[in-house]
Amino acid sequence: MLDGVKHIIIVLSGKGGVGKSTVSTQLALCLREGGYKVGLLDVDLCGPSIPHLLNLEDQDVHQAPQGWIPVYADKEKQLAVMSIGFLLKSKNDSIVWRGPKKTAMIRQFLNDVYWEDLDYLIIDTPPGTSDEHITVMENLKHMRCDGAILVTTPQIVSVEDVKKELSFCERTKIPVLGVVENMSSYICPNCQECSNIFSVGGGRAMAEKAGIPLLAELPIDPRVWQSIEKRSSCVTLMPETTIAKKFSELALAVVNAVGENN
Numbered sequence: 001m002l003d004g005v006k007h008i009i010i011v012l013s014g015k016g017g018v019g020k021s022t023v024s025t026q027l028a029l030c031l032r033e034g035g036y037k038v039g040l041l042d043v044d045l046c047g048p049s050i051p052h053l054l055n056l057e058d059q060d061v062h063q064a065p066q067g068w069i070p071v072y073a074d075k076e077k078q079l080a081v082m083s084i085g086f087l088l089k090s091k092n093d094s095i096v097w098r099g100p101k102k103t104a105m106i107r108q109f110l111n112d113v114y115w116e117d118l119d120y121l122i123i124d125t126p127p128g129t130s131d132e133h134i135t136v137m138e139n140l141k142h143m144r145c146d147g148a149i150l151v152t153t154p155q156i157v158s159v160e161d162v163k164k165e166l167s168f169c170e171r172t173k174i175p176v177l178g179v180v181e182n183m184s185s186y187i188c189p190n191c192q193e194c195s196n197i198f199s200v201g202g203g204r205a206m207a208e209k210a211g212i213p214l215l216a217e218l219p220i221d222p223r224v225w226q227s228i229e230k231r232s233s234c235v236t237l238m239p240e241t242t243i244a245k246k247f248s249e250l251a252l253a254v255v256n257a258v259g260e261n262n
């Protein structure tokens with residue numbers, strides 16, 4: 001039930017492993033810590049990673065008369081989470097489903113979860129543009145999806161695939177909030193020297209060419225893992241780091257972009 005949801009944001013990437021779930025999770029945590037009520041919906045049915053990224057793997061979803069009660073990541077109930085990971089008996093179980101079954105599951109996630117009132121619902125998707133994406137967009141037709149965040153790494157091969165996501169957004173008429181270039185560089189925690197491990201600036205160049213905002217350039221920082229155990233954003237846990245400053249800028253940019261679109 002999405003009736004009480006003010007803003008819906010979908011997170012997309014062309015390639016796997018570029019940090020889409022990390023960006024979705026950190027954004028959700030930053031928004032919650034900014035005082036908003038947030039939902040995080042993981043529609044990656046074959047590789048759900050949100051329960052792991054929030055250290056919620058042992059949690060279960062409950063059925064109530066109102067619908068499925070999501071898992072809350074905090075006792076204040078400011079961050080509600082739904083993922084197929086909560087429905088599997090073992091985290092090693094695989095999902096071997098054809099399109100119609102995936103479609104039915106995602107419809108249930110969108111229609112049967114009792115989200116209550118939310119300021120933001122962030123939808124983390126699998127890589128590419130497949131059944132999951134089409135189902136989400138079809139079911140959001142009569143609701144407004146505020147926009148998409150496209151996540152890429154700087155390499156050409158990832159940036160090229162993000163162009164397909166841009167075309168998907170055009171065809172499904174979702175506004176693009178902007179691009180996040182993840183793993184832009186590596187900043188040595190000891191000497192602070194910045195190394196560009198991959199090619200430089202692919203996300204920025206693509207954003208400029210497409211005329212869409214570059215929302216953030218996030219460095220590689222292995223300390224992003226600290227966030228998992230504490231269920232807190234990098235911004236709260238290590239505010240002095242570059243990655244925390246960049247995530248904070250990203251959350252602000254998203255709030256502003258969604259506000260402008262209304």
Ligand SMILES: Nc1ncnc2c1ncn2[C@@H]1O[C@H](COP(=O)(O)OP(=O)(O)OP(=O)(O)O)[C@@H](O)[C@H]1O
Nearest residue numbers: 016017018019020021022127183219220221222224
């Ligand atoms: N900026 C970063 N600094 C350090 N590690 C990162 C960063 N971004 C992502 N990672 C790590 O990279 C791995 C892949 O990230 P993540 O699971 O978020 O990618 P994804 O695009 O959602 O992957 P999938 O395609 O499987 O859904 C994870 O181990 C994550 O912790």
